[in-house]
Structure formats: C-alpha cells, structure tokens
Amino acid sequence: MLNSKAKLTALGTYVPERILTNADLEKLVDTSDEWIVQRTGMRERRIAAEDQYVSDLCIQAVTRMINLYNVNINEVDMIIVATSTPDYYFPSTASRIQAHFKISDTGSMDVSAACAGFTYGLHLANGLITGGLHRKVLVVGAETLSKITDYTDRTTCVLFGDGAGAALVEYDENEGSFLTADIGTYGQGGVHLYRAGLSDYLDGEKLQTNGFLVQNGREVYKWAVRSVPAGVERLLEQAGMKNEDLDWFVPHSANLRMIESICERGAIPLEKTLTSVEFYGNTSAASIPLALQCGLDDGRLRYGQRVLLYGFGGGLTYAGLLLKWSVPDL
Known part of the structure; x- marks a missing residue:
C-alpha cells in the first residue's frame, strides 16, 4: 500500500x-x-x-x-x-x-x-x-x-x-487518495502503435512517415487483453482486496470490445466499468477523465468509493492506480 x-x-x-x-x-x-x-x-x-x-x-x-x-x-x-x-x-x-x-x-x-x-x-x-x-x-x-x-x-x-x-x-496529511500503483512498459511492442518523428526506423522496421498515427490493432488488442487483467490482479493483491471490493473499474476507453474482453478475463462485471468510448471514441490520454466525468454526471461515481484506473497504450506503456475517490459530490 x-x-x-x-x-x-x-x-x-x-x-x-x-x-x-x-x-x-x-x-x-x-x-x-x-x-x-x-x-x-x-x-x-x-x-x-x-x-x-x-x-x-x-x-x-x-x-x-x-x-x-x-x-x-x-x-x-x-x-x-x-x-x-x-x-x-x-x-x-x-x-x-x-x-x-x-x-x-x-x-x-x-x-x-x-x-x-x-x-x-x-x-x-x-x-x-x-x-x-x-x-x-x-x-x-x-x-x-x-x-x-x-x-x-x-x-x-x-x-x-x-x-x-x-x-x-x-x-492532505490525513487522507491520501492513492492506495496502490502498477506501472510498466513493454517497449518491444512500440512499433505496433506510433507516430513517426525524426527517425524513419523503429527497432529496424521502416516506419510510415506521413505524419499520421499508425496502429496494428490486432497486436495492441492481444497485448492489452493479456496485460491489463494481470495488472489489475497485482493492484488488488497489493491492497488486500478482491474484485468484488471495487466500486468502479475505469480502463482506457480504447474500444468497447477490448474492454469487454479485459473485464471477462479479469472477472470484473461490465456494469461496474466506466467508459467514454460510445460517444467520444478513443481519446487517448483524455479517455479516463472523460469516463470519470460520465460517472459523475449521472451520479454513479460518489465520494469515498474505491476506483481502479488503468491506462495503457503507445510505448507500449501501462499505468494502473487504485484510488479512494475523494472529489466532493456536487
């Protein structure tokens, strides 16, 4: 902890x-x-x-x-x-x-x-x-x-x-929000999701250099569905918690089908998952706060609840955080 x-x-x-x-x-x-x-x-x-x-x-x-x-x-x-x-x-x-x-x-x-x-x-x-x-x-x-x-x-x-x-x-001397963290990188998979910069090559592979985002969706999907449930398990184990102790799971809103697979493999009910994917698409670094906002707007996300955030993507990088939600209810 x-x-x-x-x-x-x-x-x-x-x-x-x-x-x-x-x-x-x-x-x-x-x-x-x-x-x-x-x-x-x-x-x-x-x-x-x-x-x-x-x-x-x-x-x-x-x-x-x-x-x-x-x-x-x-x-x-x-x-x-x-x-x-x-x-x-x-x-x-x-x-x-x-x-x-x-x-x-x-x-x-x-x-x-x-x-x-x-x-x-x-x-x-x-x-x-x-x-x-x-x-x-x-x-x-x-x-x-x-x-x-x-x-x-x-x-x-x-x-x-x-x-x-x-x-x-x-x-806050008395009440920190952050309970556990799970941070890591699989740099070998970087070529599966990139936007080229000054170099035309990544790990010996020729890149597309037209300035657009390039993604090998199949490879990113396989990595995420394997890696994220394992990370969630590590976070909960560190906190001495079980899946049912979570109030909300908030993964990066990459793709609803990917999230469904992650939840199934990680034994997390989809109804306990907040996403922003349906009406905002994949907004990368913005997707988790947008999902949190959706939960706040409809009253599902409340002060004091246990919330697990899990970002994953280009790098390939991941960062999971288990929080006690401390933003005041409006």
Whole structure:
C-alpha cells in the first residue's frame, strides 16, 4: 500500500462542439454504422475545430473544473500535461496553461505516455506531493487525435476523437487518495502503435512517415487483453482486496470490445466499468477523465468509493492506480 499524502479534489472535462457520427464516416470510407458499433462500440466522436489545438482544450477543461468546484489554481506549483498531440514540440502544452492562467511560481512539463498519460500524470503528482516536493499539482490529459488521423484509412479513422480532462491533486496529511500503483512498459511492442518523428526506423522496421498515427490493432488488442487483467490482479493483491471490493473499474476507453474482453478475463462485471468510448471514441490520454466525468454526471461515481484506473497504450506503456475517490459530490 502507498503511504499517500496526495488527494484528488476536483475534476473538469471538455470536448469540442463538432460531432463526427458513424453516418458521417460512411461518407468518407467503406464502412457502416453496424460494422463500427459491432467492432468498437463507438457511435460518435468529438472533433476539434481547424484552429483549435490541444492547449485550447486543456484550458477549457481547467476552466470548467474551476467553475464546478470553486477551486483556486493560483497556488498550483506544478502543471503536468499528458498528450501525444501538443501544439508545438516546444514550448510545452503545460507552459501554455501556465501562461493563460498566469500562475506564478509553478513548474510545468508534458508527459508522453500516450493512452496511459493521465494515469502516469496522477502517479507523478502523488509522488511529488507525498515526497514533500510540491503541494498542489494540476494534471491534464488531452488530445486532438483528429489532427493526426488518416481519414482515408478505414481501420483507424473510425476510432479516434478529441477531448481533455483536468484533475487537481493536493497535499492532505490525513487522507491520501492513492492506495496502490502498477506501472510498466513493454517497449518491444512500440512499433505496433506510433507516430513517426525524426527517425524513419523503429527497432529496424521502416516506419510510415506521413505524419499520421499508425496502429496494428490486432497486436495492441492481444497485448492489452493479456496485460491489463494481470495488472489489475497485482493492484488488488497489493491492497488486500478482491474484485468484488471495487466500486468502479475505469480502463482506457480504447474500444468497447477490448474492454469487454479485459473485464471477462479479469472477472470484473461490465456494469461496474466506466467508459467514454460510445460517444467520444478513443481519446487517448483524455479517455479516463472523460469516463470519470460520465460517472459523475449521472451520479454513479460518489465520494469515498474505491476506483481502479488503468491506462495503457503507445510505448507500449501501462499505468494502473487504485484510488479512494475523494472529489466532493456536487
């Protein structure tokens, strides 16, 4: 068990206004609503405007968090943004958030852990606060995947959407949110999910260098369905808990069929799982906070419940966190 001194105190999310439906995708590629729903469980995705970038989505999510929970972010002393689609190579997206809100005396950094980015960010925030280095950390997971999606590729263009989620993590001497963590990497599988950068090769394999996201869905699926249930088991064992002790399981919303397989193999009831996949698609680092927001909006997720978050994706990386939910009920 972690001796955590860090507590989640607020959450805010944002998705762009434009909706891309399965019917819209039927006009772009050889696909159908029936085919997409059957294989992914997705019906809609949100798409950023042409002049809307990931920092814009982050700012909107943070603003919503401030308005919902009446929190003051002027004392934030570290900003962590998890994204694979930053506005720039540098300056960091986190520094753009600092500039917008004019937060003084704060550090800022971006984290590149793809779909595990939000849970990696929370894990870092817990470590920084529990270790005594910081007292209030802003963690944001956000993506504009539509800007790196090839809309002529029917295997990937049906999957991805845009969104952002922000969480405030604060020092608390008496009640930390973080119970256990499970963090790891399978770098040998990196070639199965990538966006090429300065190098044209990865582990000797020639990459597609057109700037679009590339995914070998079959290989990623096999890895996730094998790895995530094992990680969940490790987390629960560390905490001395069983599956039935969980209130909610919140995996990365990659694909509903993948989540169903993970739940089946891990013996977790699907009805105890929060997802954002049906109406937002795969939003990578934003998918877990969006799923949490869905649970908050309909009253399922409540203060004091035991929640297991599990991010997994490009790297291939994974990060699972078992939390006592500490965001106040509204």
